[in-house]
Amino acid sequence: MNWLNAALLFAIYAGHCELMAWWCNRTHGLTLRHRTTTKIRAVHDLIVLGAAPGLLFGFGLFGYRLMRGGEWAAVPWGWKAYFGLCGVGVVSLLLCIARHLFRPLPAGAKRSSRRIDVTADLGFKPIGAGKRRAQAALPGNAQYTIEAVELELTLPALPPGWDGVTIGHVSDTHFQGEVALPFFERAFEEMAAWNCDLYVFTGDLLDRPRRIDWVEPTFGLLPKTNPEFGCRFILGNHDWHYRVAPLRAAMAAAGWEDLSGRVETLRRGGDSLAIAGDESPWLNGPPDWSAAPPEAFRLLLAHTPDLFRRAKANAVDLMLAGHNHGGQIAFPLIGPIYAPSKHGVRHAGGTYREGSLLMHVSRGLSGKTPVRYGAMPEITRITLRNDSRALEEDG
Ligand SMILES: [Fe+2]
Known part of the structure; x- marks a missing residue:
């Protein structure tokens, strides 16, 4: 088992979830009717829930077998680009956590x-x-x-x-x-x-x-x-x-x-x-x-x-x-x-x-x-x- 790649896939999933939350939050801040936001949430849920087995089985255990000796070189560039974007999601998530933990009450x-x-x-x-x-x-x-x-x-x-x-x-x-x-x-x-x-x-x-x-x-x-x-x-x-x-x-x-x-x-x-x-x-x-x-x-x-x-x-x-x-x-x-x-x-x-x-x-x-x-x-x-x-x- 390649635990480093397992950790990387977990981080990619966390970043993916943060990107989906980013999209869901921003669209819900617009003037959209409930029927539209309900559809957006359904698409969001599908993409978030579907990505977990997709990454685990399609990239980790089977498919590209990254957790079982497979090489990143075999992963297409399109996926690598999206995984890079998920890295931005991870940074955004860490910043949100830091703001949550360390935001002081304002002066006054x-x-x-x-x-x-x-x-x-x-x-x-x-x-x-x-x-x-x-x-x-x-x-x-x-x-x-x-x-x-x-x-x-x-x-x-x-x-x-x-x-x-x-x-x-x-x-x-x-x-x-x-x-x-x-x-x-x-x-x-x-x-x-x-x-x-x-x-x-x-x-x-x-x-x-x-x-x-x-x-x-x-x-x-x-x-x-x-x-x-x-x-x-x-x-x-x-x-x-x-x-x-x-x-x-x-x-x-x-x-x-x-x-x-x-x-x-x-x-x-x-x-x-x-x-x-x-x-x-x-x-x-x-x-x-x-x-x-x-x-x-x-x-x-x-x-x-x-x-x-x-x-x-x-x-x-x-x-x-x-x-x-x-x-x-x-x-x-x-x-x-x-x-x-x-x-x-x-x-x-x-x-x-x-x-x-x-x-x-x-x-x-x-x-x-x-x-x-x-x-x-x-x-x-x-x-x-x-x-x-x-x-x-x-x-
Ligand atoms: Fe409200």
Whole structure:
């Protein structure tokens, strides 16, 4: 047995899988309908699963017999060229792993969190009806443990009047049925108890239109806490597959203000904060920032973090997004592999600095596929801090 060639074939397979994941992630970041992305995933699965026996039997044990004394010279140049490309895939995979393992929290961000075991709190696992019920019931599915994240963000551009303001951020509820209503009620009760000054939702409300009646018992809880700056929402790419007017109407009836494609200026102690919503590339956006006072702090709600470059170009100070669900499955050491983004898993979930822009990407509460491992659902409480306060505390 030639173990070196066995290791090389394994590395080629790993690189091949990374290239396929690269292609799958980028196409899922585009404005494609579900039937198209379903076909792409089927082709991806076939190529990934088929390559393992192809390499093992066609190149390793039989065919070119590379694991049993065969020579690479016998392998056609076309295959060698593709295997070389797989080498690029291996480098990309190693960089992703390094970023996952060693990415520090950005300067100016402090983070703490606690876990809410919804199953223990309720006394039962909140699994409802639907064709994905078996997925929702998978052993060890992290779907039913919420991470309540507390973030303190020190932002140089934040006016003093906004120091200490709290934002409750929730994303990607994907109301569908398999993850039952009590799970979401528990999450929103927790958020209501935070008594934030502003609540925001960054899209993907539902995956089954009849679940629109879940909006009032969940989202409806937060306006009742009388937040000083209200509750604002945008919609996401899953909402784009349905008639959005009833979704917007349901959110409005629950006390939430539609921020899609527009800018609003909020004032506190004489200081301004401009908040905008961008549902690009699926629904309303981009917002016209010229409507904001030039001195205002800029806060953007976007569904996809892929809009970070546009946010930077518009001098946005803080961007809140969702969409990538933390990859939904994050492997130990390796981290997540799949995220529907033009940037792959770069912004799968967490807090990032991109130049002057600080961005938090929530893993959201659920997904069309109700399966999570290593990527718990998330609700986030963000406290804004200005520089002077941070300097005082440091001093
Ligand atoms: Fe989503």
